Protein backbone atom coordinates (compact mmCIF):
# COMPACT_ATOMS: atom_id res chain seq x y z
CA UNK A 84 0.00 0.00 0.00
CA UNK A 85 1.38 3.40 -0.94
CA UNK A 86 1.92 5.89 1.83
CA UNK A 87 0.06 9.18 1.68
CA UNK A 88 2.08 12.14 2.87
CA UNK A 89 0.22 15.13 4.22
CA UNK A 90 1.19 18.54 2.93
CA UNK A 91 1.88 20.79 5.88
CA UNK A 92 2.44 24.54 5.92
CA UNK A 93 6.19 24.10 5.98
CA UNK A 94 6.12 22.91 2.38
CA UNK A 95 4.97 26.40 1.37
CA UNK A 96 8.36 27.80 2.38
CA UNK A 97 8.38 31.51 1.60
CA UNK A 98 5.43 31.36 -0.78
CA UNK A 99 2.75 33.92 0.01
CA UNK A 100 -0.93 33.90 -0.98
CA UNK A 101 -1.80 35.83 -4.12
CA UNK A 102 -4.50 38.47 -3.61
CA UNK A 103 -6.47 40.46 -6.11
CA UNK A 104 -5.82 44.13 -5.32
CA UNK A 105 -8.18 46.93 -6.39
CA UNK A 106 -6.79 50.48 -6.50
CA UNK A 107 -8.74 53.69 -7.13
CA UNK A 108 -6.68 56.54 -8.59
CA UNK A 109 -7.78 60.17 -8.85
CA UNK A 110 -6.27 63.48 -9.89
CA UNK A 111 -7.63 67.02 -10.25
CA UNK A 112 -4.45 69.11 -10.29
CA UNK A 113 -1.63 69.31 -12.81
CA UNK A 114 -1.59 67.25 -16.02
CA UNK A 115 -3.94 64.62 -14.63
CA UNK A 116 -3.78 62.20 -17.57
CA UNK A 117 0.02 62.21 -17.58
CA UNK A 118 0.08 61.77 -13.79
CA UNK A 119 -2.36 58.83 -13.92
CA UNK A 120 -0.27 57.14 -16.64
CA UNK A 121 2.88 57.69 -14.55
CA UNK A 122 1.20 56.24 -11.46
CA UNK A 123 0.09 53.14 -13.38
CA UNK A 124 3.65 52.72 -14.72
CA UNK A 125 5.01 52.97 -11.15
CA UNK A 126 2.47 50.41 -9.89
CA UNK A 127 3.48 48.08 -12.74
CA UNK A 128 7.15 48.38 -11.71
CA UNK A 129 6.36 47.28 -8.15
CA UNK A 130 8.03 43.96 -7.28
CA UNK A 131 5.62 41.10 -6.54
CA UNK A 132 2.72 42.93 -8.15
CA UNK A 133 1.30 42.19 -11.59
CA UNK A 134 -1.15 44.53 -13.26
CA UNK A 135 -4.24 42.75 -14.54
CA UNK A 136 -6.43 45.54 -15.92
CA UNK A 137 -6.85 49.30 -16.10
CA UNK A 138 -10.24 50.97 -16.58
CA UNK A 139 -11.11 53.75 -18.97
CA UNK A 140 -10.60 57.29 -17.71
CA UNK A 141 -13.66 58.94 -16.16
CA UNK A 142 -14.24 62.60 -15.56
CA UNK A 143 -16.05 62.91 -12.24
CA UNK A 144 -17.72 65.67 -10.26
CA UNK A 145 -15.93 66.22 -6.92
CA UNK A 146 -17.47 64.39 -3.98
CA UNK A 147 -17.17 65.76 -0.43
CA UNK A 148 -15.60 69.16 -0.92
CA UNK A 149 -17.49 70.20 -4.06
CA UNK A 150 -15.63 73.52 -4.37
CA UNK A 151 -12.78 72.13 -6.48
CA UNK A 152 -12.21 71.07 -10.11
CA UNK A 153 -13.58 67.84 -11.56
CA UNK A 154 -11.40 64.77 -11.07
CA UNK A 155 -10.06 62.24 -13.52
CA UNK A 156 -10.51 58.78 -12.00
CA UNK A 157 -9.48 55.25 -12.97
CA UNK A 158 -9.51 51.86 -11.28
CA UNK A 159 -6.62 49.42 -11.55
CA UNK A 160 -6.72 45.70 -10.73
CA UNK A 161 -3.55 43.76 -9.90
CA UNK A 162 -2.49 40.44 -8.44
CA UNK A 163 0.00 40.68 -5.59
CA UNK A 164 1.62 38.77 -2.77
CA UNK A 165 2.45 42.01 -0.92
CA UNK A 166 1.02 42.66 2.53
CA UNK A 167 -1.72 45.36 2.62
CA UNK A 168 0.41 47.80 4.66
CA UNK A 169 3.24 47.49 2.17
CA UNK A 170 0.77 48.17 -0.66
CA UNK A 171 -0.45 51.27 1.20
CA UNK A 172 3.14 52.50 1.65
CA UNK A 173 3.76 51.97 -2.05
CA UNK A 174 0.62 53.96 -2.92
CA UNK A 175 1.73 56.82 -0.67
CA UNK A 176 5.28 56.80 -2.08
CA UNK A 177 3.85 57.09 -5.60
CA UNK A 178 1.49 59.91 -4.45
CA UNK A 179 4.50 61.74 -2.98
CA UNK A 180 6.55 61.24 -6.15
CA UNK A 181 3.81 63.01 -8.11
CA UNK A 182 3.82 66.05 -5.87
CA UNK A 183 0.94 65.20 -3.55
CA UNK A 184 0.63 67.88 -0.89
CA UNK A 185 -1.35 66.90 2.22
CA UNK A 186 -3.17 69.90 3.64
CA UNK A 187 -4.58 68.95 7.07
CA UNK A 188 -6.90 71.98 6.89
CA UNK A 189 -8.44 70.68 3.66
CA UNK A 190 -8.36 66.87 3.87
CA UNK A 191 -10.63 66.26 0.85
CA UNK A 192 -9.14 69.07 -1.20
CA UNK A 193 -7.58 69.08 -4.67
CA UNK A 194 -4.64 66.78 -5.33
CA UNK A 195 -2.23 65.84 -8.07
CA UNK A 196 -2.66 62.19 -7.19
CA UNK A 197 -4.65 60.09 -4.76
CA UNK A 198 -4.34 56.31 -4.68
CA UNK A 199 -6.79 54.45 -2.43
CA UNK A 200 -6.66 50.75 -1.66
CA UNK A 201 -10.21 49.54 -2.20
CA UNK A 202 -9.79 45.85 -1.57
CA UNK A 203 -6.98 43.34 -1.02
CA UNK A 204 -8.44 39.88 -1.62
CA UNK A 205 -10.51 39.05 1.43
CA UNK A 206 -8.16 40.80 3.84
CA UNK A 207 -9.77 43.10 6.38
CA UNK A 208 -8.18 45.85 8.42
CA UNK A 209 -9.65 48.37 10.84
CA UNK A 210 -6.81 50.56 11.97
CA UNK A 211 -6.51 54.35 11.50
CA UNK A 212 -3.71 53.71 9.06
CA UNK A 213 -5.62 51.23 6.92
CA UNK A 214 -9.28 50.26 6.64
CA UNK A 215 -10.06 47.37 4.28
CA UNK A 216 -12.20 47.11 2.31
CA UNK A 217 -12.16 50.91 1.84
CA UNK A 218 -14.97 52.22 4.10
CA UNK A 219 -16.40 54.71 1.57
CA UNK A 220 -15.94 52.79 -1.68
CA UNK A 221 -19.50 51.42 -1.69
CA UNK A 222 -21.01 54.91 -1.92
CA UNK A 223 -18.61 56.37 -4.50
CA UNK A 224 -19.71 56.21 -8.12
CA UNK A 225 -16.23 57.44 -9.16
CA UNK A 226 -14.86 54.15 -7.77
CA UNK A 227 -17.65 51.70 -8.60
CA UNK A 228 -18.38 52.69 -12.22
CA UNK A 229 -14.77 52.21 -13.46
CA UNK A 230 -14.36 49.08 -11.30
CA UNK A 231 -17.51 47.49 -12.73
CA UNK A 232 -16.25 48.25 -16.25
CA UNK A 233 -13.24 45.95 -15.73
CA UNK A 234 -14.80 43.40 -13.36
CA UNK A 235 -18.48 42.61 -13.90
CA UNK A 236 -18.37 40.32 -10.82
CA UNK A 237 -16.87 42.90 -8.44
CA UNK A 238 -18.31 42.83 -4.92
CA UNK A 239 -17.94 44.60 -1.58
CA UNK A 240 -19.34 43.66 1.83
CA UNK A 241 -22.27 46.02 1.05
CA UNK A 242 -23.22 44.07 -2.09
CA UNK A 243 -22.40 43.34 -5.70
CA UNK A 244 -21.00 46.40 -7.42
CA UNK A 245 -23.50 46.12 -10.30
CA UNK A 246 -26.39 46.28 -7.78
CA UNK A 247 -24.79 49.20 -5.91
CA UNK A 248 -24.26 51.10 -9.17
CA UNK A 249 -27.84 50.42 -10.29
CA UNK A 250 -29.21 52.25 -7.24
CA UNK A 251 -26.84 55.23 -7.10
CA UNK A 252 -26.65 58.55 -8.89
CA UNK A 253 -23.95 58.13 -11.54
CA UNK A 254 -24.72 61.38 -13.38
CA UNK A 255 -21.46 62.98 -12.21
CA UNK A 256 -19.33 60.24 -13.77
CA UNK A 257 -18.66 60.14 -17.51
CA UNK A 258 -16.15 58.22 -19.59
CA UNK A 259 -13.61 60.47 -21.31
CA UNK A 260 -13.68 59.68 -25.04
CA UNK A 261 -10.50 59.10 -27.06
CA UNK A 262 -8.07 58.81 -24.14
CA UNK A 263 -6.78 55.75 -22.36
CA UNK A 264 -4.20 54.83 -19.78
CA UNK A 265 -1.94 52.12 -21.17
CA UNK A 266 -1.25 48.98 -19.15
CA UNK A 267 2.55 48.59 -19.43
Ligand SMILES: Nc1ncnc2c1ncn2[C@@H]1O[C@H](COP(=O)(O)OP(=O)(O)OP(=O)(O)O)[C@@H](O)[C@H]1O
Pocket residue numbers: 171185190191192197198199200201211212213214215216217218219
Ligand atom coordinates in the same frame (compact mmCIF):
# COMPACT_ATOMS: atom_id res chain seq x y z
N1 LIG B 1 -8.10 51.72 2.25
C1 LIG B 1 -7.32 52.81 2.37
N2 LIG B 1 -6.68 53.32 1.27
C2 LIG B 1 -5.90 54.43 1.39
N3 LIG B 1 -5.68 55.10 2.54
C3 LIG B 1 -6.30 54.63 3.65
C4 LIG B 1 -7.14 53.48 3.61
N4 LIG B 1 -7.61 53.25 4.86
C5 LIG B 1 -7.09 54.20 5.65
N5 LIG B 1 -6.30 55.05 4.93
C6 LIG B 1 -5.59 56.18 5.53
O1 LIG B 1 -6.24 57.36 5.14
C7 LIG B 1 -5.30 58.40 5.27
C8 LIG B 1 -5.74 59.61 4.48
O2 LIG B 1 -5.69 59.29 3.12
P1 LIG B 1 -6.01 60.37 2.04
O3 LIG B 1 -5.37 61.68 2.39
O4 LIG B 1 -5.67 59.78 0.70
O5 LIG B 1 -7.61 60.50 2.24
P2 LIG B 1 -8.57 61.06 1.21
O6 LIG B 1 -8.27 60.39 -0.09
O7 LIG B 1 -8.56 62.56 1.23
O8 LIG B 1 -10.01 60.60 1.72
P3 LIG B 1 -10.70 59.21 1.59
O9 LIG B 1 -10.02 58.33 2.59
O10 LIG B 1 -12.13 59.52 1.92
O11 LIG B 1 -10.53 58.72 0.17
C9 LIG B 1 -3.99 57.81 4.81
O12 LIG B 1 -2.90 58.37 5.46
C10 LIG B 1 -4.14 56.32 5.12
O13 LIG B 1 -3.32 55.92 6.19
Ligand SMILES: Nc1nc2c(c(=O)[nH]1)N=C(CO)CN2
Pocket residue numbers: 108109110143144145146147148153154156191197199225
Ligand atom coordinates in the same frame (compact mmCIF):
# COMPACT_ATOMS: atom_id res chain seq x y z
N1 LIG C 1 -14.89 62.84 -7.99
C1 LIG C 1 -14.03 62.58 -6.99
N2 LIG C 1 -14.26 63.10 -5.78
C2 LIG C 1 -13.40 62.83 -4.77
C3 LIG C 1 -12.26 62.03 -4.99
C4 LIG C 1 -12.03 61.51 -6.28
O1 LIG C 1 -11.04 60.78 -6.55
N3 LIG C 1 -12.94 61.80 -7.25
N4 LIG C 1 -11.42 61.75 -3.95
C5 LIG C 1 -11.68 62.18 -2.75
C6 LIG C 1 -10.81 61.79 -1.64
O2 LIG C 1 -10.38 60.51 -1.76
C7 LIG C 1 -12.80 63.07 -2.44
N5 LIG C 1 -13.65 63.33 -3.54
